[in-house]
Amino acid sequence: MRTRNLFIAVAIISVFAFKPTKNWFSEKHTTYTFFYTSADQKNKKEYVGVLDNGVKFVKTFFDEPFKKEFTVYVHPDRRSLDTTWQRDFKMPEFRSECWMVASGMATKLDIISPVTWDKESCEHKYSEKIKTQELINHELFHVFHGQLNASPDFSDVDNIDWFVEGLAAYASGQCDSLRMAQVKKALDENKVPTTLDKFWTGKLKYGLSGSVVKYIDVTYGRKKLRSLLGFNKKQQILKELSCSEEELLMKWKEFMLK
Numbered sequence: 001m002r003t004r005n006l007f008i009a010v011a012i013i014s015v016f017a018f019k020p021t022k023n024w025f026s027e028k029h030t031t032y033t034f035f036y037t038s039a040d041q042k043n044k045k046e047y048v049g050v051l052d053n054g055v056k057f058v059k060t061f062f063d064e065p066f067k068k069e070f071t072v073y074v075h076p077d078r079r080s081l082d083t084t085w086q087r088d089f090k091m092p093e094f095r096s097e098c099w100m101v102a103s104g105m106a107t108k109l110d111i112i113s114p115v116t117w118d119k120e121s122c123e124h125k126y127s128e129k130i131k132t133q134e135l136i137n138h139e140l141f142h143v144f145h146g147q148l149n150a151s152p153d154f155s156d157v158d159n160i161d162w163f164v165e166g167l168a169a170y171a172s173g174q175c176d177s178l179r180m181a182q183v184k185k186a187l188d189e190n191k192v193p194t195t196l197d198k199f200w201t202g203k204l205k206y207g208l209s210g211s212v213v214k215y216i217d218v219t220y221g222r223k224k225l226r227s228l229l230g231f232n233k234k235q236q237i238l239k240e241l242s243c244s245e246e247e248l249l250m251k252w253k254e255f256m257l258k
């Protein structure tokens with residue numbers, strides 16, 4: 001009997017020892033449900049403020065509300081985010097790069113708690129408040145885009161990275177004058193990729209992809225830009241713009257250098 005009790009006691013201790021310690025709390029807000037752990041109890045109010053600003057910003061940009069409600073998960077550390085991405089993207093071995101801190105798709109936004117970025121990220125700093133707001137805006141544009149796209153989680157897309165990321169980078173405000181100047185310099189030096197498929201690669205990816213979407217927005221107008229959000233294939237986007245990829249890139253170059 002004693003042995004059996006000891007066995008049960010060890011079993012119970014083991015269960016507690018290996019049980020994930022994270023307990024998610026949730027709070028319902030207009031447009032989204034906010035999930036967080038006890039580690040972020042003290043940051044909750046501030047994060048909700050940034051999210052609310054972002055939701056308003058996206059709605060104003062397209063003059064249209066989000067089509068559906070979504071969830072926001074604030075992860076206490078990178079391990080928690082990686083576990084979620086491994087499950088969501090069905091990639092059990094996936095390990096995120098140190099610059100990755102968030103993702104957005106039709107149903108949800110995942111983010112590592114910004115107060116931990118100094119420790120958990122090699123590129124982002126929580127103290128840079130404007131950049132933090134822009135990053136959250138960026139993910140919210142992905143959510144808005146996913147809710148209208150033929151592939152809501154962007155898993156079934158054909159060469160539209162430049163458009164998905166370019167839209168989020170441009171519309172969020174991340175394509176600042178420094179990034180635009182870097183693209184102009186690369187154009188002057190003939191160091192720009194020759195196909196859109198390569199625009200979301202390398203150090204200039206934000207400026208390259210974002211400036212193409214800026215060109216579309218300025219030239220064709222916001223309504224036309226909005227009409228492209230449903231497409232998950234590059235050819236559909238080009239068809240809607242009535243131009244070939246070569247023409248688009250040529251006109252984008254003129255736009256950037258004028």
Ligand SMILES: [Zn+2]
Nearest residue numbers: 138142165168
């Ligand atoms: Zn993105």
